[in-house]
Amino acid sequence: MASRRISSLVSRSLPLLSRGGKQTYVGRGIYRYSTAAALEDPIKPPVTVQYDKLLINGQFVDAASGKTFPTLDPRTGEVIAHVAEGDAEDINRAVAAARKAFDEGPWPKMTAYERQRILLRFADLVEKHNDEIAALESWDSGKPFEQSAQVEIPMFVRLFRYYAGWADKIHGLTIQADGPHHVQTLHEPIGVAGQIIPWNFPLVMFGWKVGPALACGNTVVLKTAEQTPLSALLVSKLLHEAGLPDGVLNIVSGFGPTAGAALCRHMDVDKIAFTGSTETGKIVLESSAKSNLKPVTLELGGNHLLLFVRMLMWTKLLSWHTLLYFSIRTYVHEKVYDEFIEKAKARALKRVVGDPFKAGIEQGPQIDAEQFEKILKYIRSGKESGATLETGGDRFGTKGYYIQPTVFSNVKDDMLIAMDEIFGPVQTVLKFKDLGEVIQRANNTRYGLAAGVFTQNLDTANTLMRALRVGTVWINCFDTFDATIPFGGYKMSGIGREKENTVSRITCK
């Protein structure tokens, strides 16, 4: 499969919007609609919410407390659905089901081939329901429908096929030990896996966590993000349709300090896999230490780096939609800095912001009021600390959580907008003189998630590939993800890796 770019759209050839103000259905869940009208009057998503309860032991059930919480439409802040709100009592029920399914149930005892076939059937079912799932994902998260339907759901399907392929290929070793011994190593399922995921890629994160755990014969209790609980419930129904036994996958929607914390400190959970912020990651690790010392993998925050050396690479950079990406700390060589800023500004001004269900939309709303306010606060901090606001810097429209694509120049390394992860459409541009200097500055951060390098010089590429202390380096490409490529960070960007325990260095052909 060709690599996929999570943040980019594949529909660059779609025509831009007409200004007519009328809504026209153009198929695959997409409408053509005028910008102003779409923001005032959101497009009705072509899907209904069917599953809003917790999934415990193969059944959709109410929370023990009977409580629910609203999940909101980021376009308007209005309620999409009221979802069962799990807490410690529901985590206990879900862990008990997962424990029983692991200790007594058929899942870890099944042949690997049987597990593989269930995962492959599931992938086929998701493919069949692609647009329905994508619509729910976009409605709940605000991401463009085209991105969900054409990039993320196909990536999810690919992930499950990839992990299904591993199910019967997990081999041990024989070891030549001294003495009259026959020694073999075995890979065994760990048991009940507790998994916690964030709102930015609800289904891709589901795939990264649930896929490998099930392929290896583990059972799972998944705590979805409170902002985006819906799509996981829909696909879990399909997973059971594909033949997953009851109790193998349990899903508890709810909040971090209640449901999430209860999962992390549970004495009968054998491992925690967490994706989210660095601050919460620390709490998760502490909970493990204070309970049963379960192993923990952490995929945490980090602001992506981008190093740009020659203007000749501009078209290449644009082709990867790099300037549309969130929270990029961009180091640009001083010789091309001014020209870069002009072009980055022009591109940001052309970026198409609007209703995620409209054709050609590049950027939808932010997830919720909290993130929206946080991003605006960072923008204010950028202005106050003396960076130059080149474009954007405010909300977009008057409704929902839309933010203008924003570019800051004259950014210094010690400004908050350069140091922190801004989870929004804000690019910060810094100037550098030579390679040694930029390596030192780029590495002088508490994060180490991923970096993109745009250069024509092989020596520069090779040097940076090794010198940057980040989990992933893309050379002349950006943000390419694939079922086979490991991902994870250095330093406070995490512990452990998704997929394989290595760093990845990806060069664009």
Ligand SMILES: NC(=O)c1ccc[n+]([C@@H]2O[C@H](COP(=O)([O-])OP(=O)(O)OC[C@H]3O[C@@H](n4cnc5c(N)ncnc54)[C@H](O)[C@@H]3O)[C@@H](O)[C@H]2O)c1
């Ligand atoms: N490294 C990666 O691969 C990767 C991928 C996606 C997102 N992220 C990070 O995720 C963050 C965005 O998500 P967020 O702001 O919602 O993060 P967050 O840490 O607030 O929430 C993430 C998840 O943790 C849960 N949670 C919150 N408090 C908890 C607690 N005390 N105990 C247990 N669980 C708790 C939340 O309910 C949610 O499900 C960003 O920092 C981003 O960089 C990292």
